[in-house]
Amino acid sequence: MGCCSSKSGRYAPNQANLWRSTGIVALRDRGLRVFPNEVLEVDRFIRTLDLTNNRLVMVPEEIGNFRNMQRLVLSQNSIERVPGSIGNIISLKILTLDSNKLRSLPDELGLLVTLEQLSVARNMLTSLPETLGNLKNLFILNVSNNNLKSLPQSLGSCLALEEMTANDNLIEDLPHTLCLLGRLKSLSLDNNGLNKLPPMLLKECRALQKISLYGNSISMAEFQQMEGYHEFETRRKNRFDKVIGSNVMINCRGLDEGISF
Template sequence: MGCFLSKNGDTDRIARWRATGIVALRDSKLKTFPDEITKLDTSVRTLDLTHNRIVDIPMEINKLIKIQRLVLAENLIERLPVSLGKLQSLKLLNLDGNRITSLPDELDQLVRLERLSVSRNSLASLPMTIGSLRNLVLLNVSNNKLQSLPESVGSCASLEELQANDNLIEDLPSSVCNLSHLKSLCLDNNNVKQAPRNLLKDCKALQNISLHGNPISMDQLQQMEGFQEFEARRKKKFDKQIDSNVMIGSKGLDEGVDL
């Protein structure tokens, strides 16, 4: 760990962090995690260290027990400390664009976590313990090296959006059918040949499926039980977007099915 702050201005900067609960050091050319941050203990609610060159996260991060938003995107992080699981107030964890090869099992202790994004890393698998994240609404694991998703993902009872584009996934676990709140399933550019038989039947909130760049065909989806009900939800969402003049990125409106 290194010292980022100079003596001049230390007091004012730390006082501001304590008063606001927000520590924002984006694009600060940091190579190490600043000691001063962990010394703030319960004061920190949001920590944003995006776009630095940080390699290691110290075990002492567990001192930030009141933190709710932790953004460590675009760094050089290769591994996460097991002490990360002690941050049980955490609601958002963004680790996009690092070099992480595995997630610690202790992630299951983040019982309040609602949004987990680990896209553009080097994950070959996800821990089985991820199923303990019962409040997780968004899971983004796109652009990794995943060959499968764990069966336990079906226990993420609150999950609404699952993004797993640009991996090596061949099969989806049947437990995905347990995700009764799932609205969006994105699996572009994988090796998915077929979907779980009851996916459209059981995922009654599903409005969007994106499977561009997979061997699976539209005919396979159309023949699945529940397709007509899914199609009705998809069209309702699409029509609502048109009525609201909602545009989704450069591709235009999100129609809900892309094979």
């Protein structure tokens, strides 16, 4: 099952000891087709596992044995399925599965109650599990470049969520439960099929200060007529003033920074 870099078909003898001592396994750009046996054998010592840009087509069931892992990065592979055993990684805080071939995510993802960042951009997802609502510590979610037609109602239970990016999907309607996200600061929904927003979004999402709706059928005039628009505009301008005050370079949008149609 293992794949390696040495002539003997195994990693250097001290490699496993290094992984044990540092807790970090970084095997990017190695042409790996499967998880190396050597990695599976040190499962409980691993805190960070990065297998970006390989040729993996599956995640083994044994991934559930990595119970102390906090960061799992499997971007730029050909993974078609994530096993339900991933729900056993109770310490996981960051999960990145960008640029794979995923069509669905397991319901067990909702067991990752310590998860803070989830990115599944550039896959083939047609839906997200309702169990995402169990992720009470999630503050960054990126589901861009998929085939999503909707977002789960349960997202309204992700009360820690601060940044959600869902560009380049097929989303036609947003769940009204998004209005429950009192900490949401940034919402990006470019290039979808939206023609309206939840009526109370700007009023109830009291932290929202940046929104992007480019490529949808919502006009600026319609947006400005929403309840809570003036409060949103005040937050947006305050945020922009802080950016200027911090001497951050202003982009070409100038004072439009924070809103895009």
